[in-house]
Amino acid sequence: MARILVTNSEGTPGVGETATMLAAGAGGLDAIEAGIRLVEADTSIRTVGKGGWPNLLGEVELDAAIIDGNTFRSGAVGALKGYLHPISVARAVLERLPHEMLVGEGAARFAGEIGAERANNLIPDSERVWRQWFEENVSPADQEKWPDVPLAQLCQQAIDPEKGMDTTVFLSLDGKGEIMAGVSTSGWAWKYPGRLGDSPIIGAGCYADTKYGAAACTGAGEMAIRAGTSRAIVLYMKMGLSLERAVDEAIDDLLRLRGGLIQRITLHSIDRDGRHRVVAVNAQDQLSYWLWREGDGEPHAEPVELVAL
Ligand code: GLY
DSSP states (O other), X not given: OOOEEEEEGGGHHHXXXXXXXXXXXXXXXXXXXXXXXXXXXXXXXXTSSTTOOOOTTSOOOEEEEEEETTTOOEEEEEEEOSBSOHHHHHHHHHHHOSOSEEEHHHHHHHHHHTTOXXXXXXXXXXXXXXXXXXXXXXXXXXXXXXXXXXXXXXGGGGGOGGGOOOOEEEEEEOTTSOEEEEEEEOOSTTOOTTOOOSTTSBTTTEEEETTTEEXXXXXXXXXXXXXXXXXXXXXXXXXXOOHHHHHHHHHHHHHTOOSSOOOOEEEEEEETTSOEEEEEESOSSOOEEEEEETTSOSOEEEEOEEEOO
16 A cells, blocks of 8 residues: 655645654554644744634634544544644544534633643734734724624625635555544634634545545635535545546535635545545635655655636
């Protein structure tokens, strides 16, 4: 079984570590968690972990999930504040709780209980950009009353693509032939407080099944939630479609969405034979991803396939 790792360009700080661990025989969950931790701690990655853009209130809320494709046990956290490594808190949900997902105060409580590393994830540059947005977009009257003001109208600015809308996604087929997936994100800049994207929603932001393959999404999480995209790709493979065709079907599902938020979404997928496909729908620019295959040596960047509307 040829080992394989697919991660997106946000995975740059962690791809080498995950590939090295997989090459040395580590299991996928350990290798993915280690790689994502490096991304979460790297403040140059502005859509994941420390350095991620804040919500409308200027608070960084983090989402992450990890799934074991053998057992379908998953762990996810949503809107977690004040901790450096949501992926490790998600892993602890998987390993220590009878639940699959914790959000908000409960997730933070659990993170404290397991001794997770605390952090102020709002770096000075994010605070500066948020404050500038606040001063330019919130009326003087509302600034006086802040934060006790309606946020729904301001939330429209959460769709500004300049402010980041990405995630890091890691998919692996390890030396035991087991398939795992993990994802982590700060979600959309200026999102409504408490907004969860696709990343913590198992089946939307990621899914893995050792018998068939794995998938994960970046970009407009609202779309992946509506179409159940990651689970759909794996299920289409289970129903007998090739990886190529399974992704085509998932794209077709996305193209049928009407109303709501329609923006760029990128689908990452692998199958149990070591094939992979990474496709972006509605992309304005060329994107790249990282690929590592056993025997490759170092991971290398590849261009994302673009699907034109
Ligand atoms: N895909 C990340 C998000 O929508 O939060």
